Amino acid sequence: MRALQLYEGAMSGDQPSYLKLRYTIENLTKNPSAQIVRYGHARPGILSMAQGEGEAPTPDFIIQGALKALQEGKTFYTPVLGIPELRQEIANYYVREYGFSLPTDRIFVTASGTTAIHLVLTALLDPGDEVVAVTPIWKNLLGATELQQASIKEVALSCDQDGIWSLDLQKLFDACTSKTKILLITTPSNPTGWTMAREEMKQVLDFARANDLWIVSDEVYGRLVYDGSRAPSFLDVAAPEDRLFTINSFSKAWAMTGWRLGWIVGPAEAESAIYDIALYDNMCPPSFTQYGAIEALRHGEAFLKEQITLWDNNRSVLKKRFDQMDRIRSAIPPATFYTLFQVDGEPDCLALARRLIDEVGLCLAPGCSFGKIGRGSLRLCFAVSEAKLNDALDRLESAIG
Template identity: 40%
Template sequence: MFDTLPRPEVQGLRMSRIREVANAGLGRNDILAFWFGESDQPTPDFIREPAARALLDGRTFYTHNLGRADVRDSLSGYLTRLHDAPIGVGRVAVTSAGVNAIQLAAQLVVSPGDRVVEVGPIWPNVPEIPKILSASVEMVPLEPAQGRWRLDLDRLVDALTPGTKALVINSPNNPTGWMIPAEDRAAILERCRRLGVWLICDDVYERLTFDRPTAPSFLPLTTPEDRIIGTNSFSKAWRMTGWRLGWMVVPPKLMDGLGVLIEYNTSCAPGFVQEGAKAALDHGDSYVASVRAELVAARDQVLSALRAMPGVEAPRPDGGFYAFFRVEGCTDSLALCKDMIDKVGLGLAPGSAFGEEGEGWIRWCFAARPGKNAAGLERLATYLASR
């Protein structure tokens, strides 16, 4: 008799501990939730309305595998302006979500048995995707130092050994808010070039920075022939998490293969959803600036309160919309987060969800209105005082 189990690589995948905590609070209307990485405000009207009109006009048919031509053209122009470097339309493609872009990037270049290096802690989907493809993943950890998160550049470069297939960097980083220093890019890129390592950049938070319009990017330093793949999403900067739309920047020689992969994964992104994306790209710069200003205020509100609580360590994030903090004596972040749900109705994400490097830490998504953040901070203070 044959069993009905999935293949071993799928059995070995980690369940999302963020979802595990969230599931523990489902059905309760007294929970203040900060566990998911999204704003508590909806997508703005100037994006929703064109998409709604396209849907009502019946634009519900298949589109090109790589995305609508006008949307790809807008993406090319947007990226060229943002990075002050030419990003031609022949290098960009629209995907069905940012995580789909990461999955496609791995499918393009990672084979069974390959070695992938990633900087962590990191959103759990990113290290699990290569494992689905029967590759191995090695983490280079970020570390807190002088009140911020730091990367040991030498340690990362040394981890890129001959035979390494890919390096994945998420900057600004989820969950820590670490952002790669501009001066570190050249050494990483040189090492990848010398060894033929693919560099996969998860740039989903690149516009959500606190001291500049955009995070340092590898794209301006590279040529179309470099082994670099940029993945991104409309979710965060334009508050479009539920739209499930992203994009990729790839070498031109990958584009034909990417189109085939998209066909066999999702076929295409919905046309009416892309209508909203075009509005975001063409008219959304001032909106992104306003989101960034709100996040600066939210970061300061949450971080100052956390740092005032006894026994709490909270390094300062450089970008994104998370505070990654730890409570003295915490060795099981999953149990702690579940206990906070039970005791004070506070929903946070356990650091262990982001790998071994995150154990003992807790993630707070502060992309919320000031009143909600304040109420959550009060509940946390109450909980810590009762421990």
């Protein structure tokens, strides 16, 4: 009974009407993943692989950078778009790891990737505007769009028989109307790992230029790739004046989810708009964490490589184990630390996610969190030890037979 209420609450607004909240808030769609995590979290022995973070703590050299800043009294407000040293360090990082240079007035430090998304969508969307989003996609991007009272049109990736995801660009272009303001793309994608090729980016950029559209490209998983050292970025193909915002974060590559720090790259002309919104939003990113972030960029490559090696090994474990489970359909992702999979005969992913919690104490994210195309799937985050991954797969196997 409790589970049924959870399911209904997950899918529609459930605020008591006497509060008289904004219509948009009363009707905000819920995030089924968050609901499932809440459903499972207090259970004894629960194994949660539903959230988007690794189990490694932030490395010590980053912590020391923040500690030093605290001890030196760096506990005050900072400039609204981040301390100049960090903006410069991000510019250095792009030269070193991406091979291009950006002026610091195009780099805006934010209090998380999530905040970066919020600032960018606030800058671009009026009520009634349309966002064309490539799905499956991280639910918060859709929720942040709803908050702006904009509408969302989903363009689904296709998944072939081998579980390989791809985007039909013509489908994306055909979905755009005169109301469309933004093409919203996550590459590499959470939850599929699908990664847009550089050549595709060029075509999307040409289309956006010709149709006066913005591209918002969430690239927070850009370094979590298993072939090469980074994924293509829209910044590889765009000119400085293009209507492009890229979103980034310290959370994933440097194990800093709790630090709440991210950044945007946008046109220099948009700096003052993002400044104004950030000022009214939360004044500035946290101070001492920015000093930790400088250390992450300066010295974080070895740590990132170690993590990628661990996760790459987990990809092989997943492949081997999934191959032995007849009912599982999935492919090993080329990027990120997620796998999105289906279980034959289990079309209701929320029901299955609840059953896994109830029967084997395993918490996975239901695919319906990621747009319509995700329905019927489950997402597992494999940024854990091999032993923990095997424990999760044992539980899954015993539940689905």
